Amino acid sequence: MNIDIITVVPDLLNGPFSHSIMKRAQEKGLLSVNVINLREHTIYARAQVDDYPFGGGAGMVIMIEPLVNAVESLKKTKEYDEVIFLTPDGQPFNQKMANTLSLKKNLLLICGHYKGIDHRFRDHFITKEISIGDYVISGGELAAAIITDAIGRLIPGVLNDETSALSDSFQDNLLAPPVYTRPEEFRGWKVPEILMSGNHKLIEEWRITQSLERTKERRPDLLD
Numbered sequence: 699m700n701i702d703i704i705t706v707v708p709d710l711l712n713g714p715f716s717h718s719i720m721k722r723a724q725e726k727g728l729l730s731v732n733v734i735n736l737r738e739h740t741i742y743a744r745a746q747v748d749d750y751p752f753g754g755g756a757g758m759v760i761m762i763e764p765l766v767n768a769v770e771s772l773k774k775t776k777e778y779d780e781v782i783f784l785t786p787d788g789q790p791f792n793q794k795m796a797n798t799l800s801l802k803k804n805l806l807l808i809c810g811h812y813k814g815i816d817h818r819f820r821d822h823f824i825t826k827e828i829s830i831g832d833y834v835i836s837g838g839e840l841a842a843a844i845i846t847d848a849i850g851r852l853i854p855g856v857l858n859d860e861t862s863a864l865s866d867s868f869q870d871n872l873l874a875p876p877v878y879t880r881p882e883e884f885r886g887w888k889v890p891e892i893l894m895s896g897n898h899k900l901i902e903e904w905r906i907t908q909s910l911e912r913t914k915e916r917r918p919d920l921l922d
């Protein structure tokens with residue numbers, strides 16, 4: 699899978715894909731992440747990409763031309779399954795969306811910054827708008843990193859033990875059960891005995907019960 703990300707702050711995306719699972723996914727050739735600097739696609743002097751909003755008001759707006767230039771130049775070599783704009787007024791991101799997007803071949807993520815992007819670009823080029831939650835962050839870059847990570851780890855072969863993605867929280871709309879490791883006892887706090895029993899059927903049943911109880915208690919909305 700290939701994920702292209704258009705941003706005015708490419709440096710913000712230097713770290714998130716250079717470590718751990720995202721790094722391994724790229725090394726295995728299962729994921730490629732390509733960060734595109736919007737400033738390289740502007741026709742304006744001093745690499746300007748934003749301007750004052752028509753009608754007045756605070757903040758700057760990213761202009762349509764650099765965005766269209768960047769997207770059209772990328773589209774010369776590939777076809778995108780989705781062109782996604784990261785925005786607080788988008789569809790709330792969840793595991794189901796991550797699952798669906800992990801099956802795609804080419805995704806293009808557009809990061810907003812400042813007050814937003816010229817709405818004509820949203821009307822004519824964007825196929826999906828995604829929010830990572832009901833709060834505002836300074837730009838779409840961290841949202842793009844979160845979405846890329848959530849999608850990337852679901853690509854078959856990325857995780858060593860593929861079943862470990864299946865037991866994540868939110869798969870099946872359930873929160874994950876608690877996990878424990880060595881030592882068996884610490885300051886008198888013991889690991890639940892069932893996990894030491896070696897009885898895999900009972901352990902599985904215990905995990906399912908724990909998942910259900912935790913979901914009921916913490917996120918009853920998931921069970922609706």
Ligand code: ADE
Nearest residue numbers: 784785829830834835841
């Ligand atoms: N840009 C700013 N806030 C955002 C959010 N909550 N989700 C996605 N992109 C954003």
